[in-house]
Amino acid sequence: xxxxxxxxxxxxxxxxxxxxxxxxxxxxxxxxxxxxxxxxxxxxxxxxxxxxxxxxxxxxxxxxxxxxxxxxxxxxxxxxxxxxxxxxxxxxxxxxxxxxxxxxxxxxxxxxxxxxxxxxxxxxxxxxxxxxxxxxxxxxxxxxxxxxxxxxxxxxxxxxxxxxxxxxxxxxxxxxxxxxxxxxxxxxxxxxxxxxxxxxxxxxxxxxxxxxxxxxxxxxxxxxxxxxxxxxxxxxxxxxxxxxxxxxxxxxxxxxxxxxxxxxxxxxxxxxxxxxxxxxxxxxxxxxxxxxx
Amino acid sequence: xxxxxxxxxxxxxxxxxxxxxxxxxxxxxxxxxxxxxxxxxxxxxxxxxxxxxxxxxxxxxxxxxxxxxxxxxxxxxxxxxxxxxxxxxxxxxxxxxxxxxxxxxxxxxxxxxxxxxxxxxxxxxxxxxxxxxxxxxxxxxxxxxxxxxxxxxxxxxxxxxxxxxxxxxxxxxxxxxxxxxxxxxxxxxxxxxxxxxxxxxxxxxxxxxxxxxxxxxxxxxxxxxxxxxxxxxxxxxxxxxxxxxxxxxxxxxxxxxxxxxxxxxxxxxxxxxxxxxxxxxxxxxxxxxxxxxxxxxxxxxxxxxxxxxxxxxxxxxxxxxx
Numbered sequence: 118x119x120x121x122x123x124x125x126x127x128x129x130x131x132x133x134x135x136x137x138x139x140x141x142x143x144x145x146x147x148x149x150x151x152x153x154x155x156x157x158x159x160x161x162x163x164x165x166x167x168x169x170x171x172x173x174x175x176x177x178x179x180x181x182x183x184x185x186x187x188x189x190x191x192x193x194x195x196x197x198x199x200x201x202x203x204x205x206x207x208x209x210x211x212x213x214x215x216x217x218x219x220x221x222x223x224x225x226x227x228x229x230x231x232x233x234x235x236x237x238x239x240x241x242x243x244x245x246x247x248x249x250x251x252x253x254x255x256x257x258x259x260x261x262x263x264x265x266x267x268x269x270x271x272x273x274x275x276x277x278x279x280x281x282x283x284x285x286x287x288x289x290x291x292x293x294x295x296x297x298x299x300x301x302x303x304x305x306x307x308x309x310x311x312x313x314x315x316x317x318x319x320x321x322x323x324x325x326x327x328x329x330x331x332x333x334x335x336x337x338x339x340x341x342x343x344x345x346x347x348x349x350x351x352x353x354x355x356x357x358x359x360x361x362x363x364x365x366x367x368x369x370x371x372x373x374x375x376x377x378x379x380x381x382x383x384x385x386x387x388x389x390x391x392x393x394x395x396x397x398x399x400x401x402x403x404x405x406x407x408x409x410x
Numbered sequence: 411x412x413x414x415x416x417x418x419x420x421x422x423x424x425x426x427x428x429x430x431x432x433x434x435x436x437x438x439x440x441x442x443x444x445x446x447x448x449x450x451x452x453x454x455x456x457x458x459x460x461x462x463x464x465x466x467x468x469x470x471x472x473x474x475x476x477x478x479x480x481x482x483x484x485x486x487x488x489x490x491x492x493x494x495x496x497x498x499x500x501x502x503x504x505x506x507x508x509x510x511x512x513x514x515x516x517x518x519x520x521x522x523x524x525x526x527x528x529x530x531x532x533x534x535x536x537x538x539x540x541x542x543x544x545x546x547x548x549x550x551x552x553x554x555x556x557x558x559x560x561x562x563x564x565x566x567x568x569x570x571x572x573x574x575x576x577x578x579x580x581x582x583x584x585x586x587x588x589x590x591x592x593x594x595x596x597x598x599x600x601x602x603x604x605x606x607x608x609x610x611x612x613x614x615x616x617x618x619x620x621x622x623x624x625x626x627x628x629x630x631x632x633x634x635x636x637x638x639x640x641x642x643x644x645x646x647x648x649x650x651x652x653x654x655x656x657x658x659x660x661x662x663x664x665x666x667x668x669x670x671x672x673x674x675x676x677x678x679x680x681x682x683x684x685x686x687x688x689x690x691x692x693x694x695x696x697x698x699x700x701x702x703x704x705x706x707x708x709x710x711x712x713x714x715x716x717x718x719x720x721x722x723x724x725x726x727x728x729x730x731x732x
Binding site: 209213214216218395 | 527693697
């Protein structure tokens with residue numbers, strides 16, 4: 118039974134990271150109807166920036182917040198420069214542009230930082246926490262905490278600030294929003310910035326576990342997609358809950374279903390995505406999208 | 411370009427292709443053989459993505475299934491390689507249709523997502539069934555000799571085989587896309603609801619298109635296994651799928667001859683870019699992908715047609731139904 122709880126807790130920890138990336142995906146999707154395939158690579162790149170600063174001698178938390186600022190600016194710039202010209206283009210074009218962005222970021226990271234894995238520090242103490250018979254990694258608990266903090270921050274921002282309201286309005290009804298004086302284009306750019314920021318948090322939380330290298334996000338992105346799909350692509354809270362569920366299921370299946378083990382982990386994510394898309398395409402918490410013909 | 415001009419150009423290109431094997435070194439010949447094989451894979455993806463509008467980020471899967479079908483049949487059961495190609499085609503057709511049935515319910519982004527997941531998970535699955543696939547070590551084959559005592563080296567023979575199969579598949583694809591079926595496929599891309607109202611069975615056509623597309627790509631995969639004489643899981647990662655996408659975007663979405671330009675691009679550009687840096691090919695792929703989308707969304711072939719149309723003083727776009 119102890120193994121069970123142990124696996125659930127560490128599943129929640131990785132799930133929190135999937136959840137934060139899924140949250141970033143959902144935010145961009147809600148604001149702009151774009152699924153950002155480069156989300157993982159943007160997070161990876163931000164994490165490299167943090168690594169550079171920490172290596173230059175900055176304290177962890179200074180580097181952490183500096184990275185968030187840089188990621189935000191980077192996200193805004195990418196939206197303005199790369200995505201804006203194809204904003205009203207067909208889905209195919211947007212997918213292609215995002216894929217282009219993905220491979221560019223990956224190759225730039227490989228070019229600058231090489232493809233050798235690098236260790237990334239955790240801000241939390243090394244010593245595991247003892248909770249009765251359970252032993253919890255401090256980093257695991259910290260990652261769950263950070264995810265929840267981000268979620269609360271975003272909830273407050275979107276729910277109680279005028280800017281958050283304007284962003285929601287711009288996403289929901291661009292034409293009317295423009296009529297009441299909201300600068301819709303900039304709201305979209307801000308959305309990308311925020312998503313890049315949330316992604317950067319996820320990247321910095323996952324890097325101590327999987328190590329830093331340009332390919333680190335390939336596997337994680339598919340889990341983030343699974344989380345977002347499970348929670349529903351138009352439900353931010355759902356994305357986080359989906360992340361926790363996916364993390365726990367991944368760990369439990371890996372532990373208890375012998376023929377899957379760790380070797381077919383990605384296949385589990387694939388199966389989850391396919392099952393959700395076929396059985397309930399809108400996800401657990403999403404609304405069914407209705408198109409006017 | 412009139413009918414005569416087109417026939418002339420075709421003759422010149424074909425004559426060039428037929429003399430290449432006797433003037434090039436074996437390695438160059440191998441590269442051109444791969445160009446034909448990639449062309450066929452791109453043709454498959456283009457039927458699905460370019461003509462039918464279904465985005466696949468996982469076509470490396472079907473390429474891999476084709477390649478492994480051939481490799482396993484030759485390695486385990488010593489089947490003559492010629493017979494493995496139709497088997498790969500049929501198997502990919504069936505799997506493609508099966509995957510296409512749930513895919514029908516998924517629109518643009520979601521389909522891209524599901525296929526991306528498929529492409530990402532594939533290398534793991536291949537490694538898992540070690541008994542059949544040889545795990546990460548892969549399967550080593552040997553290059554076949556030319557049949558019927560033809561005076562050709564194995565490389566020359568494979569070149570002609572690939573060229574022949576490519577021409578055959580291009581002819582089949584043009585035929586398919588020109589007729590009633592082709593119009594239905596394109597109509598679904600342009601407006602699925604309107605197509606349905608016109609009496610087109612979208613479910614049937616979409617899943618069949620998926621199957622046909624997978625079959626083309628599977629044959630290409632089978633040929634690649636024979637030509638490279640080696641298969642290994644890591645050669646079929648999701649970046650192979652992205653390479654295919656780059657190929658059809660460069661060559662021209664929804665164009666049959668364009669795939670050759672796309673294949674030339676994905677075969678030769680990374681080779682030269684590799685000299686700059688290991689990361690350079692992908693930086694170039696990404697940049698080209700985005701730039702093409704901005705300035706030349708119909709690819710090289712679309713661009714060429716536009717130029718010819720201008721030259722012939724015919725209003726551009728009169729024949730861009732494709």
